[in-house]
Amino acid sequence: MNKKNRGQIPAGLLPHFQEYNPANLDLERDANLIIQRTLEFGTWDDVRWLVSLYDAPRIRAYLQQWGERQLSRVTFNYWRKFSKIKRWRRSPFSIQKGVLWTR
Template identity: 40%
Template sequence: MSIVVRTIHGRQYAYVSRREGKRMIQTYLGPMSRPDVQAAVDGLFEEKGIPERLRRLFWDTDPESLDLSRHATAIIERVLEMGDLQDVRWLQHRYTGTTIAQVLTLSKGLSPRSRVFWNLWFGREEPCAP
């Protein structure tokens, strides 16, 4: 999920952009001049840590010390390896498809079984072994 702020005729308008399957959906929040819209945008930018329901996946580390940007690869690996469908939905809202695809391609922290499954799930072609 991401915030898109567009300027139209000198005014700024906020949208929330999210992925639903292969489509990107943008939901109109309103003009940035409204205090409730500004508060909603600020609240979405302030998300720093992982949600409470995902903390069960990080039993071996302090969830408070995880930074969503700095530790993106480790978070994506852990969710894809041990998370459920709701966790993967959060992952898709939080990270771009490109970032998830890079982890699927380059990560050594995913089991071969998980890598093949998630490549099929996301509609990516898994290279065949020679």
Template identity: 60%
Template sequence: MTTTHIPSGLRPHFQEYDLPSLDLDRDADLIIQRTLEYGTWDEIRWLVASYGVDRVRTFVRVRGERMLSRVTFNYWRKLLRIHRWRHSPFANEAREVWMY
């Protein structure tokens, strides 16, 4: 178990979690998702220092389209030069539900 020391600026984005119980390894996807979505550049640097750029790239490539907002996913996909990614099977269907 790797204890987390989430930067104080990100703490409001984890308000439904008990921060001391979050684990860097077990909760990596959650921590990466919230940091990419809401983090400042200093918090992004912390994220890369904690996980490495390859782990962040893998998250965006494998889970990004499903777990990040469309704008955030496209921003990080372009910034990290990700040209192929796992497409969400529900991307279009989820948006269509709200159009009726």
């Protein structure tokens, strides 16, 4: 993590952390959560903040390890292609996040 840019989560992202108390979120301990929510819901300014906080290799490592499991299919594929990731840890589940139940 880039120590010079330690700070608070941008106000525009806070609605996506509504089940958490922002004062209790630790930027290092909760890095995967912060990366996931920012990539899924953030604006370009939020992504710039994310890259200034965690360097690109850390974000790529998250995408390779957890991206397919924790991000929507569209979001994961966008960031995977954007980051030129060709290998990632595949989910053992054949059903994508959020599509378990059909109507």
